Amino acid sequence: MTQTGTVRQNSRHAALGISDEKAVAMYEIMKLARMYDERGQLLQRAGKINFHISGITQEPSQTAMAFAMDRERDWFLPYYRDYALVLSVGMTVKELMLSIFAKAEDPNSAGRQMPGHFGCRRLRIVTGSSPVTTQVPHAVGFALAAKMRGEDAVSIVSFGEGSSNQGDFHEGLNFAGVQKLPVVFVCQNNQYAISVPFSKQSAGKIADRAIGYGFPGYRVDGNDPLEVYRVVKEARERAAAGEGPTLIEIMTYRVTAHSTSDNDLAYRTKEEVEIHKAKDGIPVYRRYLTELGLWSDEKEDELTRRLRAMIDEATEYAEKAPFQPPEDSFRYVYAEEGEAR
Amino acid sequence: MTQTGTVRQNSRHAALGISDEKAVAMYEIMKLARMYDERGQLLQRAGKINFHISGITQEPSQTAMAFAMDRERDWFLPYYRDYALVLSVGMTVKELMLSIFAKAEDPNSAGRQMPGHFGCRRLRIVTGSSPVTTQVPHAVGFALAAKMRGEDAVSIVSFGEGSSNQGDFHEGLNFAGVQKLPVVFVCQNNQYAISVPFSKQSAGKIADRAIGYGFPGYRVDGNDPLEVYRVVKEARERAAAGEGPTLIEIMTYRVTAHSTSDNDLAYRTKEEVEIHKAKDGIPVYRRYLTELGLWSDEKEDELTRRLRAMIDEATEYAEKAPFQPPEDSFRYVYAEEGEAR
Amino acid sequence: MPVIEYIEAIRLAMKEEMERDPEVFVMGEDVGLKGGVFGTTKGLQQQFGEDRALDTPLAESAIAGVAIGAAMAGMKPIAEMQYSDFMFPATNQIISEAAKIRYRSNNDWSCPIVIRAPIGGGVFGGLYHSQCPESVFFGTPGLKIVAPSTAYDAKGLLKAAIRDPDPVLFFENKKCYRLVADEVPEEDYTVPIGKSKVMREGGDITVIGYSMPLHFAMQAAEELSREEGVEAHVLDLRTLQPLDRAGILEAAAKTGKVLIVHEDNKTGGVGAEVAAIIAEELLYDLDAPIRRLCGPDVPAMPINPPGEKHFLLNKEKLKSAMLELARF
Amino acid sequence: MPVIEYIEAIRLAMKEEMERDPEVFVMGEDVGLKGGVFGTTKGLQQQFGEDRALDTPLAESAIAGVAIGAAMAGMKPIAEMQYSDFMFPATNQIISEAAKIRYRSNNDWSCPIVIRAPIGGGVFGGLYHSQCPESVFFGTPGLKIVAPSTAYDAKGLLKAAIRDPDPVLFFENKKCYRLVADEVPEEDYTVPIGKSKVMREGGDITVIGYSMPLHFAMQAAEELSREEGVEAHVLDLRTLQPLDRAGILEAAAKTGKVLIVHEDNKTGGVGAEVAAIIAEELLYDLDAPIRRLCGPDVPAMPINPPGEKHFLLNKEKLKSAMLELARF
Ligand SMILES: Cc1ncc(C[n+]2csc(CCOP(=O)(O)OP(=O)(O)O)c2C)c(N)n1
Ligand SMILES: Cc1ncc(C[n+]2csc(CCOP(=O)(O)OP(=O)(O)O)c2C)c(N)n1
Numbered sequence A, B: 001m002t003q004t005g006t007v008r009q010n011s012r013h014a015a016l017g018i019s020d021e022k023a024v025a026m027y028e029i030m031k032l033a034r035m036y037d038e039r040g041q042l043l044q045r046a047g048k049i050n051f052h053i054s055g056i057t058q059e060p061s062q063t064a065m066a067f068a069m070d071r072e073r074d075w076f077l078p079y080y081r082d083y084a085l086v087l088s089v090g091m092t093v094k095e096l097m098l099s100i101f102a103k104a105e106d107p108n109s110a111g112r113q114m115p116g117h118f119g120c121r122r123l124r125i126v127t128g129s130s131p132v133t134t135q136v137p138h139a140v141g142f143a144l145a146a147k148m149r150g151e152d153a154v155s156i157v158s159f160g161e162g163s164s165n166q167g168d169f170h171e172g173l174n175f176a177g178v179q180k181l182p183v184v185f186v187c188q189n190n191q192y193a194i195s196v197p198f199s200k201q202s203a204g205k206i207a208d209r210a211i212g213y214g215f216p217g218y219r220v221d222g223n224d225p226l227e228v229y230r231v232v233k234e235a236r237e238r239a240a241a242g243e244g245p246t247l248i249e250i251m252t253y254r255v256t257a258h259s260t261s262d263n264d265l266a267y268r269t270k271e272e273v274e275i276h277k278a279k280d281g282i283p284v285y286r287r288y289l290t291e292l293g294l295w296s297d298e299k300e301d302e303l304t305r306r307l308r309a310m311i312d313e314a315t316e317y318a319e320k321a322p323f324q325p326p327e328d329s330f331r332y333v334y335a336e337e338g339e340a341r
Numbered sequence C, D: 001m002p003v004i005e006y007i008e009a010i011r012l013a014m015k016e017e018m019e020r021d022p023e024v025f026v027m028g029e030d031v032g033l034k035g036g037v038f039g040t041t042k043g044l045q046q047q048f049g050e051d052r053a054l055d056t057p058l059a060e061s062a063i064a065g066v067a068i069g070a071a072m073a074g075m076k077p078i079a080e081m082q083y084s085d086f087m088f089p090a091t092n093q094i095i096s097e098a099a100k101i102r103y104r105s106n107n108d109w110s111c112p113i114v115i116r117a118p119i120g121g122g123v124f125g126g127l128y129h130s131q132c133p134e135s136v137f138f139g140t141p142g143l144k145i146v147a148p149s150t151a152y153d154a155k156g157l158l159k160a161a162i163r164d165p166d167p168v169l170f171f172e173n174k175k176c177y178r179l180v181a182d183e184v185p186e187e188d189y190t191v192p193i194g195k196s197k198v199m200r201e202g203g204d205i206t207v208i209g210y211s212m213p214l215h216f217a218m219q220a221a222e223e224l225s226r227e228e229g230v231e232a233h234v235l236d237l238r239t240l241q242p243l244d245r246a247g248i249l250e251a252a253a254k255t256g257k258v259l260i261v262h263e264d265n266k267t268g269g270v271g272a273e274v275a276a277i278i279a280e281e282l283l284y285d286l287d288a289p290i291r292r293l294c295g296p297d298v299p300a301m302p303i304n305p306p307g308e309k310h311f312l313l314n315k316e317k318l319k320s321a322m323l324e325l326a327r328f
C-alpha cells in the first residue's frame, strides 16, 4: 500500500476487480464500525449499557472478508467482534444499537443475547452463541446443505485464535476437508484469548493446521484489507468451484481490553499495546485512497459527520425503544402452535 | 530389512542399540500376541466368549513401540488392539484370557469391561474406556504430572486414525505442544474406522497435523518394527530431554473384520485384504532374524509349542475362573470407607 | 397389518421419509455401505446415494454440529450416534446449540434435526455400550426426547420427529431391535410427540415407564393377573420431553398406587420428575408411596453375565415390585 | 471470626491447600496473571508459579482430560471452568472418564480431581453466562457434586473436595461471590461432603434448596416470621450428590409441608429427586403436596433486565410461595 502516484487503473484494488466505489464503500464501513465501537465503549463507561466488546483494529480485515464474498447468496457465521463484517453484510447501526441496549426490536435476539451475538436470517447471518467455536461445524453444515442442493452458496465463518484450540475446530475442518465443502474458515488471530497470549495457546501457526486436513491455509496481515480481500476472494472461488475449503489466519492484535469487564494491564503492558495501535489499518487504507484521489480530508469530515449523526440517531432510538415484554421472554422455546418452521 | 549377509554387529537392530536378545524377545512377543489373538477368534467362533477384537498385523509396530520406551518408568495408554503392547509391558496371557472371559481375577477390570480395555496400575498401563480418544488428554496429563514432579517418565498413547478425528486429539496435542510435555502420540493408521475407509475420514496425512502444533510428526511403515523402534526411541529421547511431544503415524492395515461383530465384506473386497495380508511384518522380521542366525525353524517350532501350551493353560484357567460375585459388581463407585486413594 | 421388528420400523421410517422429502438425509459413522453397526440404515445408501446416507468421520461433535448447520440451512438431517454412550462428545452442540437456536434468535432461526441413539443394556456390551443417557439431556428446555417401546411407536414417532420443527433426541432401545415386533400399518402415519399411551388397563396398580422395561411390566402384569388377580394399569410415556402430564396424572389417579420403571439409574432419572409431578399434583389421591424401580446408581453395567443380570431389570424384579405395591 | 466474602473463601481454600500439599494445583483459562475472570485465583500464580496456576489453551475437554490424567498420575488438580455454561465441551471427559475410572478398573485407578464452575444468573450475563447445569451431571454415579451457599461452606467444602479421593464438581454461585459474606475460621477445617445443614429452625413449613436461592428463602423466612408468625425450617443441601437422604427426610418430617427451591429449571432438576425421595419414603407424614419453586423451563435467561428479573427467583417469589404453603 505504498505505491504513491500509481494511476487508478493500475491500483491494487482495481487489480483485484474492486471498483473505486467499492473501495470507498469498504473504507466507509471500516469507519462506521470503528465509530460504532467507540460509541459502545462510551455508552458503557457512561453506565448506559452494561457491557461492550470491541472489534477495534480488526475492522479492515472483517470488512474485506465480507466484501470478498457474495453478499446476496453466501452464509455468514461471524464471531462477537465482527461488527464490520455484519455491517458490510447489511446490518444497520440502529440494529446494532438495539442489540447493545437489549431491546425487543433487535433482530439478532430481541435483546435476549449479549451484544456481539449476531444472527439475522434476512441477511443470511447465522445465529451464534457464547461457547466459542460451535459455529465452525455449523458453517460446515451450511456448506454441506449448499453442496447437496447444488446451490452456489459458500459459507464463511470466523473465530479467534484461542477458539481454534477447541475440538470443534478440528472436527469441523476435517469434515469439510473430506467432503470438499464450500466453506471459508477465518481465524482472526489477535494474539490474545482474554489474558492468555498466543505463545501459551499454541506452539504452531494456525494456518499450518490446514495441511493436516488436506486443504490450503494462509496467513495474512490483517492491517492490509486488500490482501485479505485477495485471499478470501480466492478461497471463495475455490469453494464455489468445488475445490473445497480454505483456512485463513488473519494476523491482527486486540488493542482494547478483552471486553469492558477486563483490565488488560494485569497481563500486558501499555507499551505493547501502543506498538500495535500504531499499525492500525484504517489510516493506512485512508492514505491509500487519498493518494489515488479517491478520498480527501473534506470527504473524511463529511463522512464523520454523517456517521456520527447516524450513530446518534440510532443510540437515541435504541435507548428509548422498549424491552421485550417479560412474559414474552418465555416464548419460542419450541415452535408455536401452527408454525411449520 | 533386505540386507542379507550382514554380520550381526552391523545389523539394523544393533545400530539401534538393540541387543540380539532383545531383538529376539521382540519377535517372541509378536508371535505371542498373534497366537493369543488367533485363539481369541477361535474362542469366539466356538461360542466360548461373546466378543473378540483383533490386533492382527499391528503387532510388529506395537511391540516396537513398547520396547522403545522405558518399561519400568513410562506410562502406557494403549487402545483396544494393543495386545502386543501390553504383553511387551508385562501383562500375561493369563491376564488377557481372564479379561476375555470377563472373570474376577482380570487385573484390567475384574471382568467389568470388554476385552481390549486395558489397565493395570502395577504395569503403569492406564485404565481405558470405549469412547475413543479420551486417553489422549489423559496421556498429556500424565506427562504434565511427570514434568511438574521432575520425574523422568514419558507417556505414550495410541489410538486409531479414525479416532484422530475427535476433538480430544486436537485439544490434547495442542496442549502438549504449548507445554512441551514428555508424551509420544502414536496413531495406528490401519486404513479403516469400522467400515469407513481412510479417504472418507480425512483428506490429509495424520502425521502432518503435528506441524500445526509446533512439534514433529512422522509417518512410519508399521510392518517394519525396527524403523518404528527407531522413530519411537527418538521421540522418547526428545521427550525426556524436555524437547516436547512427537506425533507418529504408523501405516498399517486391519486385515480382520473390525471385530467379531463385523462383516467386513459388506464394505471392502477380499482381494484388498489379501494384498495387505501378504505384507505381514511378522514373517519378514522372522526372516531378518533368521538371516542373521538369530532364529531358525527349530526355534520357531519350540516357540510355537511353548506359546501354545501357555495359551492353552491360560485359556483353561480363565475359563474355569469365577466371575466377580454379582453383589460386588456394585462396588467401587466411590472409594470405600477408610480408603485414601 | 404386517408384524415387523422394531429395528425394521426405524429403518422404514427413515426410508419413507427420505422418499417423501428430498431434504431428509441420514449421516453418521458407518451408516453407508455397512448400514450402521446394528443395521438400521441398511440399504439407504444404495437407494439414496452417498450424500443422503453419509458416512462421516469418527467425530460426534461434528456429526451433531454439521447436522445443526444443515438444519438451520433448511435441511432435515437425521444424525446417528452409534451408541448413546458415544453422544457425550456432542453434548455441547446438543445443549448449547440445538436446544437454544430458536429461543436465542427469538424465533428467527430453527433447528429441525433428529439425533438417533441406541440406549440400553443386556447385549453384553459392558460399561460403554449399554448406557441410558436420558437423564443427561432430560430437563434441557428446547429439546424434545422420545423413547419408543414398540415397533408401531418407533415408526410413528420417528416420522413425527423428522417432521418436527424442533430438535428431537430419538432414543431407540437396542435390546428391542430384534426382540420386539408388532403390527405396523403399511400406510403413512405418525405418533404425536408429547402423548403417552395406555398399554394395559387395570384398576389395582399403575406402572409408568418407557422403553424396554415396559415389556417386562407387561409380562409381569399378565402373570399377576392370572396368578394373583392383580390388575395393573401400564402407561408408556413414549415421549420423555415434554412429558404428558395429563396422561401421567390420569394413570396415577386410576389406581392411587404408582410404580415408575426405567433402566436408566434411579437418582436423577426421568422417574424422579414423574414422581415429583404426581407428588405435586395428586398427593391426596395416593394410596401408597410412589415407588421407583430403576437401574442401580452405579456408573454402568459390567460385561460379565452374572453382573449384567444383577444390574438389569427383568420380569421377576418387576413382578415382585408390582405385587408388593398391590399388597401395600 | 473474620467475616469474609464467598469468593475470598474459595480463593483461600485453594491457596491453603496448595500450601499444604505440593500435589494440589489449579489449571484453567486465565487463572494465571489475570487471576480468573472473577478473581478466584488471584495471586496464586504469583505465589506458586506458572506451573501450579496454569493458564491453559481455550479447550475445556483438554482442561478436564489433562486434569484427569494428572489425577490418575497422583496429582490433585483443580480444573477451573470459566463459566459452568462452558463445561459442556468437557461432558464426555467428566461423565465417561472421571466418573467411571474407579469403577471400571475395579478400584485399581482413581481420579481425585475437582472441577470448579460458577453457576447462576442475575449478573446480566444472558443465555450463556447464567446457566445452572447441575441437572446435566446430577444422577451420574461416580461423581460427587457440591454447591455451597455460604462462605463458610464454600471454604470447607472446597477443602473437602480437594482432599476427596473421587471426582468432585464444585458449583460456586457467581452472584454469591461478593454478595455473600459470613464468618470463616482462620484455622483449617473441612465441611463433610454429603451432609446437609439446617440454616433455620421452624415448625410450619420446610424449605429445601441449595446455593443462592437459600438467601432469598432466609430473608423471606425472617419477614414471614415477623409479619405472619410463620416459622420456616430451612435446609441447605450443600451436597447434591450424594444427597443427604436422612437430612432431607428429617427436615421434611419436621413440618410436613415442603417447598423445594433452586435456580436450575424445574423439570428434571435436583428438586425432582428430592421430591421423589420424600414421596417414596415419607408420604404419610405430608400435610401438603410437595411444591417446587425453580427456574422456568426455558433454555436460559435473557440479558435484558426485565426478562432477567422475570426469569429469576427472588425474595418476593419465595415469600409468596412459602406463605401459600403455610396456609395450605
Ligand atoms: C467454550 C468457551 N469457553 C470459554 C469462554 C469464555 N471466553 C469468552 S471469549 C474468550 C477468549 C476467546 O479468545 P479468542 O478465540 O482468541 O478470541 P478473541 O476474544 O481474542 O477475539 C473466552 C475464554 C467461552 N466463551 N466459550
Ligand atoms: C466416541 C466414539 N464413537 C464411536 C465409537 C464406536 N467405534 C468403536 S471403534 C470405532 C472405529 C475406530 O476406528 P480407528 O480409530 O481407526 O481404530 P481401529 O478400530 O481402526 O483400530 C468406532 C466408530 C466409539 N468407540 N467411541
Ligand SMILES: [Mg+2]
Residues within 6 Å of the ligand: A160, A161, A162, A188, A189, A190, A191, A192, A193, A194
Ligand atoms: Mg484472540
Ligand SMILES: [Mg+2]
Residues within 6 Å of the ligand: B160, B161, B162, B188, B189, B190, B191, B192, B193, B194
Ligand atoms: Mg483404523
